[in-house]
Amino acid sequence: MLFPSQAFADMYAPVNGRPSVPPGLLATVVVLQSLQGLSDEEAVGALRFDLRWKAACGLGLYDPGFDPSLLTYFRRRLAGSSEPDRIFGIVRAVVEQTGVLAGRTRRALDSAVLLDAVATQDTITQLIAAIRRVARQVPGASALVAAHCHACDYTDPGKPRIAWDDEEAKSALVSGLVTDALALLDHLAGQELDESAEHAVGLLALIAGQDVEPVDGSDGTDGRWRIARRTAPDRIISTVDVEARHIHKSQEQRDDGYKAHLAVEPETGLFTAVALRPGAGAACHEATVAPGLLAHERGPLQILADAAYAAAGLRAALTDAGHRLLIKPPALKPAVIGGFTLDDFAIDTAAGTVTCPAGHTVPLAAPGGRYQQRRATFTGLCAACPLRERCTTAQTGRVLTIRPHHHLQAAARHQAATDPAWQDDYRRWRPMVERAVAWLVARGNRRLHYRGTAANDRWLHHRAAALNLRRLVNLGLTHTNGIWTLVPITA
Structure with a gap:
């Protein structure tokens, strides 16, 4: 009833007959998979052997399920469709039909760090991996690597055989790798490349320039390079997942991965909107993503958020839209300790x-x-x-x-410091979003399962849809006469 086949009709060509497995069943498995944090193989295993999964999916006791690869194909079709987040949209429509949010005009905004699915690579590992990728994906590049790149054996899948505790050996390796990368880029300059080859060459150019600099007194033409004593803005941290980034959620918390941006109704804990972005860059900042989280809302709201959302432009835009803001203003820093602000x-x-x-x-x-x-x-x-x-x-x-x-x-700082009603509402409702964040990352789900922003954003929407469904079930979700309602559960 929740995922009828017609909701996914546009994803399949009508001239080729119906899908071998109903898309509604695949959607149900994707939701349950996201809820329990399972791989494709584990999800299909649960579908075959777990009576709870069979009941949820409407399957008989002896139904063998399907091949796990169908989940991959289904997600790929979703990603390429006109509504890639339709599962979350279907669940949001159920939320609206139940009326559980009627009269609840508070929305709490927050972000959570989600760790990437790959290992962070150091500069040496990234340079070697980028050169190997060019050799694999660019026609004729493997011969160029063999002829002009000699810092290490690029056909050996292991790490270079050097004394890693010898700083001079490491410096010589870095210089050799950068020289090899620049020589390879020079030989490939001007060639017509397809999309994958062009991406590999561009990635090598980024890796070769982001973390290294010429040694003191050199301009790099003599082949002497070293790892730079800095961190490049928007630094690529892995050639396997090039969209993952270093994240500084605070001065103490530093991770690698992505940021999940959330809008939550604090009383019920329901997710009203979610978005996943790389963890660095102005386009990924909380204040930049926030308007999109509220775009589907109707009518003025009470917006609760911490100081990460206190940008003046966002405050002005939300104020002009008629919202009442409980956004914690950041503390002013005096020029002199204890002095005037x-x-x-x-x-x-x-x-x-x-x-x-x-x-x-x-x-x-x-x-x-x-x-x-x-x-x-x-x-x-x-x-x-x-x-x-x-x-x-x-x-x-x-x-x-x-x-x-x-x-x-200035008015926001004054209100936050002097208005008891502002302080009471903020203390009562703002911490409730932390409960939703805890649900989101529970059962090992802080670690992502996919590579890239798009795939992980789909997963986040599926995870939020699953959590919303679970919350609705706990509130008494019932389907009667074609209508979704909430019937309070009595003891």
Whole structure:
């Protein structure tokens, strides 16, 4: 009843007859598989031998199930269809039909780190793997590798045979690998390549440039390279999963993988929207993804979120949409420990003036730069000021940077600090999203099963759909006369 065959009709060509296995059965298995965190083989095994799975899928006691490869084909068809997240959409339609969210106008936003399915590779391993991939996927490249690349034996699947505790040997290996990569790229320059070969060459170019630099006093033409003493922005961490990234959820928590972005109704714990993105880059930031999580919502909401969602642009957009925001503002950092912060200055953006705690008033400059910031400069006024030690350490005086939507951010900080109703609602409802995050990553599901953003995003939607179904069942989900309703379960 939940997954009728017509819901997947567009995924199969009508001229070739019906699918050998009903797509509704495959969808049910995918949901159960996502709920229990099983591989394809384990899921089909459960379908064959577990009576609970047979009952859920409507199969007889002696039904042998199907080959596990059909799950792969089914997910591939879903990914290539016009509605790749239709399973989550079907479950969301059930949620709406039950009316469980009627009158519940709170949504809590949060993100969770999901670990990638592959091992993180160091610079040496990535260089070797990238050169081997070019040799496999680019026509004629294997002969070029044999003729021009001699830092190690690229046909040997193991690690190079060097003394790994010898820094000079490691440095010589790095220099040789980079030289080989550059020589290979030089010989392949200008060739017409198909998509897979072009991807392999592009990946080699990225790997060869992201983690290395010429040694001191060299420009690299002499073949002397070393591992750079820095981390490249948006660094590729594996040639096996090139979309996984280093994630710094906080200064203490550092992982490799992806970020799951979640919108949750905090009272019921139901996921109203989810999205998976690589863990680094502006396009993957919480404030960038948040509008998409709320795009399907109707009517104003109370939005609860931590400081990761406190960007001024997001606050302005949500305010303009009529939402009531309980987004924790980040704490201001004073220029001097224990000194004055931005909120201790009287800032009038309309009049274009700023008055410091000592009573000095200066004009605000016109907006400029990439972020349209405005500056207030107190040059010459701080030298003899009795409050200088609490304000600035700059010799020329304090300079304030006023960003767009300053009044919204200042009002939010004031409300969060002084409004008891704001504080009570935030403390009551915001922590509830952590319960949903715990459900999401339970049973080993913090570790992803697939490679790439698209495949893992499908898995996240299936996982959220399964958790929503389980939650609805616990609330008394019933199908009566073609309508999904909730009947409270009595003891």
